[in-house]
Amino acid sequence: MxxxxxxxxxxxxxxxxxxxxxxxxxxxxxxxxxxxxxxxxxxxxxxxxxxxxxxxxxxxxxxxxxxxxxxxxxxxxxxxxxxxxxxxxxxxxxxxxxxxxxxxxxxHCYNDFYRNPIRSGFFPDPSICRVGEDYYMVNSSFIFFPCIPISHSRDLVHWEIIGHAITEPKWAYLEGLEGGRGYWAPDISYYEGRFYIAATYRLNDTGPVYRRQMVVSSDRPEGPYSEPVFIDEDGIDPGFFNDEDGRRYMLLNRGARIFELDRSASKKISEPVLLYYGSNKRAPEGPHIYKKDGYYYLLQAEGGTGPGHRATVSRSRELMGIYEPCPYNPIMRQTDEGAVIQRCGHGCLVDTPDGRWYMVYLCGRKLGDGYSILGRETALDPVTWTADGWPIVNGLKGPSCMQVKPFADDRDDCSDEIGVSPCGLPFDYMTPRPFEKGTLVYEATEDGQIFTIKGCSAPLSSIDARNIVLRRQTSFSFEYDVNMEIPELKDGQSAGITGYYDENTYFTFGLKSAEGKIHVFSHEHIGDEDRWTISEEALENASGSIKLSMNTVDFVRTLSYSINGEECIWHTLTDVCYLCDEGLSKGKRFTGATVGMFAYAGTENDLTVRFTDPIYTEI
The missing domain is CATH 1.25.40.20 (Ankyrin repeat-containing domain)
Structure with a gap:
């Protein structure tokens, strides 16, 4: 047997x-x-x-x-x-x-549980703060605009974007930055009735300055926020700490270095001091300090952002004192190499009004041979304190899949309506780098959403492209449908929908003009490789509108279109793993797959395309 x-x-x-x-x-x-x-x-x-x-x-x-x-x-x-x-x-x-x-x-009964991740899709490097019974969280946005999404929740599980830290294009300073640069690892803090957000402003590797620290503030969590100020101190992942005596500090890697700020958090008033390099000693970053029961607790992310990622903690009786590592480190790490949820670390602690503690932390769900096409996401797990005063996450079992909700009563107050940013975009959409006024117009009507894009002469492979509007991919399987009014295209011009990671890896699908005729096409751009599929026959009497559809199951995307009710499956992309962090070894790849619309004007600058009713449906 x-x-x-x-x-x-x-x-x-x-x-x-x-x-x-x-x-x-x-x-x-x-x-x-x-x-x-x-x-x-x-x-x-x-x-x-x-x-x-x-x-x-x-x-x-x-x-x-x-x-x-x-x-x-x-x-x-x-x-x-x-x-x-x-x-x-x-x-x-x-x-x-x-x-x-x-x-x-x-x-607890079955319906008392929530699921990780709590923020699916491209929501990395979470930082959280509580004001009363409201929780606010920020995540990295890199070169996407508006910059640094701010989300709100009352139950720690259901979140909705309520604003951004930077919504004024001239304050974004993203022009010329390569994909994966921009605003890294933000931190949100509440101090004397005002919200403060800091982030690392990561420039290209052309020097002499690579990293600066950006700070904005507002008396409202959703903003508008002040014009950014920059602190010239090298390092990444700034973390605020407001001590009980009112003095303010900022922490940065490598290890955990600390320096004092003025009360406005806009100026460095002391030189950095290394508190502790870390327990794992590899890529220590994301430092945060919390004071509890007479100890200063230092939370760090270590091990790099791949499979070895983890969260560790140390503590000291004195802020500037000697920090001892926790004997239970790492307090969060995925040790099951075959599990879906991986690369868990970079976290931030928060307490509830009744004294319980939780940690939001970075994670990524792998697909296939370790590809995280949804990008780095945000998970949540409970924190308990041991008898000897150390915080541990989820009983040291690693990330949970199914966890008891923090609150038994219904506190989900997220709206079904999508808010609109001061820059004019709905909160679930963004652009690679800021767009110029009038080149992207959004309207919400009783009949649906309308995006009008003025074509740009720079292709999607250029950091100068300003012709793309995108939303996060939040599920391995989904459908994305958009109606596009067929534009009058000149030779070399194109418009349609896209699956986009950055200027190095993306695909497009739609209509393009060649020799005075309109053709259906799809195009994959993967590093230095371009793959084109163009219809042999032109569309006859191309006018009215065309419905463009993208059906996704894991790495397979089936592209189809419909004109006058007649649907045609155009092409199937069998492997879009290039839309992942791991999909190409070029540049900084820390974001996630997105979908959206584009208009390319070629050498001409007179293309305007109208898109209506973009619908994203998770399967």
Whole structure:
């Protein structure tokens, strides 16, 4: 009889308690192994509906009912889905028994849990602060405008963008910067009735200055914020610390260096001092300080932003004193190389009004051979304090897939309507670098959204392109549909939709003109390589509107169009992994995949294209 791991899965799926026990206790089967979908034997036991098997594998074998598989599906998800489905045919009893067992084990019902990540898609390097019962979070935006999204929540789980730190184009200073530069790792702080946001302003590697620290402030969390001031101190990832005596400080890497600020946080008034280099000693960054119970706690991100990323902590009785590392370090790290949620680290702590603590932190969900096409995202897990006074995240189990909501009552006050930035864009859209006034106009009408783009003579492969408007990709599978009024194109001009990472990697799909005729086309730009697919036959009597569609499943994108109700599947891009951080070794790649619209004017400057009703639907 085969008693390997597969037999254990099969026995668990059959609900054969005696066979499961024999395999676990007498065979060489290992409970540390996973199947090809990263499922444990408990996932299979959940399918059986056998409470005895499920309890045994959970209580006696220590398998986790909240551990996600390759699709972040947990054993409890399987139980709950089967219990709901079985209600229809009267076979739900076993699944209901398991659900009752799980509710007793965790003290919560299924609907009391949230899922990580809490901010999906391109939302890296989170920083959070609380004012009363409101939470505010900022994330890196790099060269995208408006700069540094500010999100609001009342329950730490549901978030919506309410503003940006920089919405005035002339204050962005992003012209000429390569993709991946711009505003890194912002921090938000509340001090004496005013909100302060700092970020590293990362320039190109042309020197002599590579990094400066930017600070803005406002009396309203959503802004408008003041004109940026810059502090000339090298380093990345600025973190504010406001001490109990009212003195203000900024921290920067390498390691954790600290210097004092004036009360306006606009001027450095002391020289930097190294507090502590870090526990892991590799790429220490993202420093934050918190004061609690007489200790200054120093939180750092270490290990680089790849699979070795982690969060560590140290503490001292004196702000400038000697910091001792936590014996439980790293307090957050993904140790399961096969799990979907990876590269966990760069975090920020926040407390609740009733004294509980949480950490928001950077993570990335891998797809295929380690590609994180959604970019670096934001996750949330609870923080507990040990008897000897150290903070640990999620019981040192690494990132959670399924976690109890911080608040039992319904505090989700996120609006279904998308707000509009002072720069004129809806909060869910952005542009690579600022656009000139009048070149991009957005209207929200009763009939839908309208984007009017004035074509730019610079192609999408240029850092001078100002003809692109984008939104974050937030799901591995989605549909993106846009109606485009067919423009009068001159030779060399084009317009349509795009899947975009930066000027080095993107694809476009739409219409272009050649020899006086309009053709459907798609184009992939991957570093120095260009791949074109152009229709042999021109569109006859091209007028009215065309619906452009992008259907995405993982790395496969099916492009189609529809004119006068007749749909045509145009082309399938079979592997767009170049839209990932890992997709090309060129420049700084820290962002994430986006989708949107573009208009390219070629050598002419008289192209204007009208797009209506862009619809992004997660599948």
């Amino acid at each position: 085969d008693v390997g791991p597969i037999s254990l899965y099969e026995a668990a799926r059959m609900g054969d308690y005696k066979l499961v026990r024999w395999i676990v206790e007498y065979s060489r089967a290992s409970l540390n192994e996973f199947d090809d979908d990263h499922r444990t034997a408990l996932h299979y036991a959940a399918e059986s509906g056998n409470l005895q098997v499920f309890e045994y594998l959970t209580d006696r074998c220590g398998l986790d009912p909240l551990q996600g598989d390759a699709g972040l599906v947990t054993p409890w998800d399987i139980v709950h889905e089967n219990a709901t489905r079985a209600e229809l045919n009267g076979t739900a009893e076993g699944y209901k028994q398991i659900e009752s067992y799980l509710e007793g084990k965790y003290g």
